[in-house]
Amino acid sequence: MAPLDTPMPRSQGMSMASVFERYGLMIFLAVLMIVAALASPTFLRPANLVNVLTIAAPLGMVVVGQTFVILVRGLDLSVASLMATVAVLATAFKATTNEAIPMIFIAAIALSAAVGLVNGWLVAKRNVSPFLATLAMMIILQGIRFAYTGGAPISTLPPGMGFLASGRIFGVPVNLITLAFLAIAFGIVLHRSRLGREIFMVGSNPKAAFLNGVAPDRVVILCYVICSVCAGIGGLFLLGYVGTVSNWVGQGYELDSIVAAVMGGVALTGGRGNIFAALLGVAVLVVINNLVLLLGFPIEMQLIIKGVIIIGAAAFYRTRLA
Amino acid sequence: MSAITVDLRRNRLLLSYLIVAVLLVLLAVAGGLLSDRFLTWRNIGNLFQQLIVLGMVSLGQTFVVLMGGIDLAIGSLVGAITVFLANFLEWRPDLVWLALPLALLAATAVGALNGLLTVVLRVHPLIVTLGMSSIIFGATLMYRKEPGGSVPRAFADIAYAKVGGIPLSAIVLVVIFALAGLWLQRTRTGRSIYFVGGDREAARLNGLPVDRIVVLAYALSGLCAGIAAIFLTARTGVGDPRIGAALTLQSVMPVVVGGTILAGGRGGVLGTFLGVLLVTMLNSLLNFVNVSSYYQWVIQGLIIIIAVGIHTTRRRY
Incomplete structure (x- = not known):
């Protein structure tokens, strides 16, 4: 790895502040789990925990991607729409055998990459605000998807898709293994590679990054492509989990993925964050959702709590870092 | 600020007005050619009747965007107010005079709360209003899951009432927009919204009460959402927690199409x-x-x- 003649960016999970942040979230998660265990004895059973994590896996995949985009001062509102579009695309093959699965994955990843490329191009090259660019993409994908399905999608899927999403290898859910693989691979890219350092540089100061020989546009576009590809893969796994295609697969994941990343300490101002902390944010979010049900509260309470924690978490990290 | 830069900005904005105006004429002509019913008084009247809801939420969004923020809680707020109105009026159909001010007051208060949270917590408005949107929607759903309630005839009439052949809602919309435009251009407080949006730090250094202006912009957005909700409830006759869901994003579109910059200060x-x-x-x-x-x-x-x-x-x- 070629040394860069720039100082190491501080936010690589090594400074005291970010270590403290990570433990803070872990303590919060631990408290939540104790409360959940007290509320219901079934919560801490391995079967239930694995279940909770299985539900969380597709969201985790989206969060891995969302982290990249937020790190370069962006955000991606089109992830949920892309997940549903990928789900619809998977049925377009009308495949009933597992041989089609690699094709489905290749097509899904290609479509996602193209979507990410357009998002990134609009943001980096045309200087469109990430909010508007990805919002427009969200609506466009939604329109294309509905136009294709005519509002009523079919659900012909290879049987193997279900295995991918809820199957197990030695008792470990396949989608958790995939999430771990994705997180570690992209974690290495982000926290241990030259590209990762460039991402942090562009996120904390694009001008300085440019003066140091980094092409900010290319880095930003790449982050949007990574985000969309992660969302596309997440969409396939969520589809397998749900089992039936609907035009709204993944609805709400755009907000949830941003909530999880922010809770995990990824700064919306860019340049600061850690993939694994963001995934911890996913765990907290899922446990909270589970807890609302365990405590017997109405399910709408999840929306209120989610709203409170996203504002609270953003305020918490802002004061912490100020 | 030199006269030249002001002039250029004016021209730039004028240019986008011009583009939209030309597009409007083209659309009208295309509509007239494609269908002989498009350019009839009946259809134009219908069109103007539909304007009020999108018009009001977009106006609210304009205040906030000009000030340099964004309000993503609009849709949930509109839904919540329609639920409040329809259920209140089902309970006491005779208290329309009380229900309307209450609805506007509640909407303004929620808007002001959005502004307060961004000011006090200094959290990005996107996060604050997304969070608030989730909270408002959740709270509304806990109260009423399904569309319900009803409104008295007299109240429903305001959606379809006409004054001299022109829909009342269109008149209300034009008057409110004119007042808003005058207020933004001609008053100190109105102009300070542009200042805060253009450069918040400079506005602060110039002694403007920045925090108060931020809260005011969000409060106005809430008020506009309240007005939209009143006409929406009058038209549909029910309160529906989900009715505003699409409005949040729709409210952004006319703002940016009209040349207001999302970064604030211009438009x-x-x-x-x-x-x-x-x-x-x-x-x-x-x-x-x-x-x-x-x-x-x-x-x-x-x-x-x-x-x-x-x-x-x-x-x-």
Whole structure:
């Protein structure tokens, strides 16, 4: 790895502040789990925990991607729409055998990459605000998807898709293994590679990054492509989990993925964050959702709590870092 | 600020007004050619009747965007207020005079709370209003899951009432937009919204009460959402927690199409008004020629990208 003649960016999970942040979230998660265990004895059973994590896996995949985009001062509102579009695309093959699965994955990843490329191009090259660019993409994908399905999608899927999403290898859910693989691979890219350092540089100061020989546009576009590809893969796994295609697969994941990343300490101002902390944010979010049900509260309470924690978490990290 | 830069900004904004105006005329002509019912008084009246809801939420969004923020809680708030109104009026149909001010007051208060949270917590408005949207929606759903309630006849009439052949709602909309435009251009407080949006730090250094102006902009957005909710409830006759869901994002479109910059400080209500006309007319035309709502989504997305693409310049490092 070629040394860069720039100082190491501080936010690589090594400074005291970010270590403290990570433990803070872990303590919060631990408290939540104790409360959940007290509320219901079934919560801490391995079967239930694995279940909770299985539900969380597709969201985790989206969060891995969302982290990249937020790190370069962006955000991606089109992830949920892309997940549903990928789900619809998977049925377009009308495949009933597992041989089609690699094709489905290749097509899904290609479509996602193209979507990410357009998002990134609009943001980096045309200087469109990430909010508007990805919002427009969200609506466009939604329109294309509905136009294709005519509002009523079919659900012909290879049987193997279900295995991918809820199957197990030695008792470990396949989608958790995939999430771990994705997180570690992209974690290495982000926290241990030259590209990762460039991402942090562009996120904390694009001008300085440019003066140091980094092409900010290319880095930003790449982050949007990574985000969309992660969302596309997440969409396939969520589809397998749900089992039936609907035009709204993944609805709400755009907000949830941003909530999880922010809770995990990824700064919306860019340049600061850690993939694994963001995934911890996913765990907290899922446990909270589970807890609302365990405590017997109405399910709408999840929306209120989610709203409170996203504002609270953003305020918490802002004061912490100020 | 030199006279030249002011002039250029004016021209730039004028240019986007002009583009939208030309597009409006083209749409009208296209509509007239494609269907002989499009340019009838009846259809134009219908069109103007539909303007008020999108018009009001977009006006609210304009205040916030000009000030340099964004309000993503609008849709949930509109839904919540329709639920409040329809259920209150079902309980006491005789208290319309009380229900309307209460609804506006509640909406304004929620808007002000959005502003307060961004000011006090200093959290990005996107996060604050997304969070608030989730909270408001959750709270509304806990109260009423399904559309319900009813409104008295007299109240429902305001949606369809006409004054001298012109829909009351269109008159209300034009008057409010005119007042908003005058207020933004001619008053100290109105102009300070531009200052805060243009450069918040400079505004603070110039002694402007920045925090109060931020809260005011969000409060106005809440008030506008309240007015939209009143007309929406009058038209539909029920309170529906989900009715506003699409409005949040729709409210952004006329604002950016009208040339108001999302970064704040530049733009105006005239552009938003033209944007609302354009979006409403386009949807109406697409319905007339039987383009499915699916393609309308695609077109909406493309319009956002094109409109914003026109106004943005290449970033230089």
